[in-house]
Amino acid sequence: MISKLLTDTCAKVQAKRERRKEARPGELLAAALELFVEKGYAATRSEEVARRAGVSKGTLFLYFSSKEELFKAVVRENIAGRFAEWNAEFEAFAGSTAEMLRYAMLMWWQRVGNTPAAGITKLMMSEASNFPELAAFYQQEVIEPGHELVRRILKRGVDRGEFRPVDMEHAIYMVLAPMIFLMSWKHSFGACACPSTVLDPEKYLELQVQTLLYGLCAPAAGSTPKPQGK
Incomplete structure (x- = not known):
């Protein structure tokens, strides 16, 4: 026993x-x-x-x-390894491209921007010049796939007649800029309790989406687009 x-x-x-x-x-x-x-x-x-x-x-x-291989594994686990999933969502999305753009930016915040993984981008921005091999890795595994996904969204809108033709390579940065700002903000001033740094990320992204879609100029009378989202 x-x-x-x-x-x-x-x-x-x-x-x-x-x-x-x-x-x-x-x-x-x-x-x-x-x-x-x-x-x-x-x-x-x-x-x-x-x-x-x-x-x-x-x-x-x-x-x-x-340590370098460990860092690469962290990047793949939290960001780079998710592009297959995100591209599959692109393929399956049935709504308009305006809806797709809004969905993509808000979901990005929930899945990456509002998680510790957002700090990786801030880290790369501050240390890339000191570690060129890691910078090249990040370029290949994160930046280029990210650009391609945003390019696909914008091209979908143009091809369907929903967006006007634009300089695609620069328009990509118009979509990415608010995301990069939020990641930098979250891990710098956003980590402080100062009232002047208070920012609602989802409201900020919604305003960015509306600005991207409708611009800042007032439309003709009777054709003002109704705000969507929150």
């Missing part, structure tokens, strides 16, 4: 250890994201990531060969 009890206990401990081992990559990525956003890439040390994840530094290097 005692022998069976010991065997069962050992089996449970072993199973727990195996489950823990499987969970470690995710825990390491979560800890790394927190530290990269808090301290920046240069100031974050591998042993700090391991400590926060509750494992040894040696365990970290079983999964990621270097």
Whole structure:
């Protein structure tokens, strides 16, 4: 009886250890994201990531060969790896392109901008010049796919006669600029409690969408577009 009890206990401990081992990559990525956003890439040390994840530094290097590879995995986990999902949503979207643009910007805020992953963009903006290889990686894995997705949205509107023809390569930045601003704001002045920094991100994005769609000039009498969203 005692022998069976010991065997069962050992089996449970072993199973727990195996489950823990499987969970470690995710825990390491979560800890790394927190530290990269808090301290920046240069100031974050591998042993700090391991400590926060509750494992040894040696365990970290079983999964990621270097801090650089760890950072790349964080980017893929939180942003780059989601473009397949976002492009599938583009393909399946049945509404107008104006509705698609509004949906894309607001969903971006909920899924990325309002999460710790938003800090990755601010990090890259501040440290890219010091780490050109990481900058090239980010360009290929995040910036270029992001540009292509926004380009597809705008082209859809033009092709369907919903948007007027525009300089597509510059129009992309008109869509991205408010998103980049919000990510920078969230991890700088937005983290302060100063009243002058209060900003409702969703209201801000809704106004940006309306400005993109309708411009700032007042339309002819009787044709004022009705505000949509909140």
